[in-house]
Amino acid sequence: MSEDTLSIGQVAKRIGCKTETIHYYEKIQLIPRPPRTEGGHRVFSSPYIKQLNFVLRARELGFSILQIRELLTFMEEPAHCCAEVKQLATQHQQNIQQKIADLECLQQALQTMINQCGGSKTDIKDCPIIDALNKEHAYKS
């Protein structure tokens, strides 16, 4: 491919995703449709690559596709100040905090179960893990 442009496979390799993911983002219009060669192959120039990179980094940070759409809207309308961006990021961070807390609680419950189990009983009817799972509420969030 000519200088400054990349094929979809090259882009995928560079930014670290699969070509199918790029297809998908284009289909759902999360990224603009890039121009094509005569034969119909996608041609990615710098702005296309940059936007795709942005989307992927945001995904890596756990933003949902809906949230990314919002971020992109904020970026397109210069009227918006970055307070909105910060708000979205903060909201997202709080969700993650909550998720961590939930997982830690769950992890603790599992640990207790595992500790109680010697793991060598021959009869599964006495397995403390199975017992624990049969209780009314094994874990409450």
Next chain:
Amino acid sequence: MSEDTLSIGQVAKRIGCKTETIHYYEKIQLIPRPPRTEGGHRVFSSPYIKQLNFVLRARELGFSILQIRELLTFMEEPAHCCAEVKQLATQHQQNIQQKIADLECLQQALQTMINQCGGSKTDIKDCPIIDALNKEHAYKS
């Protein structure tokens, strides 16, 4: 409904899920198909309720449906000792540990981004959060 048996709605309320979830578990054969009334309504007696409860507790603890199928198989075959159960639980716990570690790393990255942002700039082009997302790798697991 007669004594010792419950309708699907009563079961759902008692163990804390939706009736649709019970329908779903029956459809994918995670629980056995309960007997019906003349008119076709499900009739849940104690063993049916117990197995459903087991499944729900395991789901609450984050076991996947595939893992629950394995647990149920272990329980059906008395030849298995509970070492297998313990192994599955331990594996699951390690996955959760990893997930917590990932989320904490991600949470840190977000915190850094948020800290750098005053949140009051009028021009979004200078927003440090957007800047960070445009970087090559915002976060690596």
Next chain:
DNA sequence: ATAGAACCTGTAGTTACTAGAGGTTCAAGG
């Protein structure tokens, strides 16, 4: 010129449900 890697579009599958449509049955009150 040709081989084969890379690309194309489009559809279906994944996980664990949830929501809805359109119809039937059950239980309580009159």
Next chain:
DNA sequence: CCTTGAACCTCTAGTAACTACAGGTTCTAT
């Protein structure tokens, strides 16, 4: 006994965010 409305039935489609094919075309290097 009859009616009413809540609860139930089955079946299909939708959700998130991709992934995996199938069946065909184009590009690139020799």
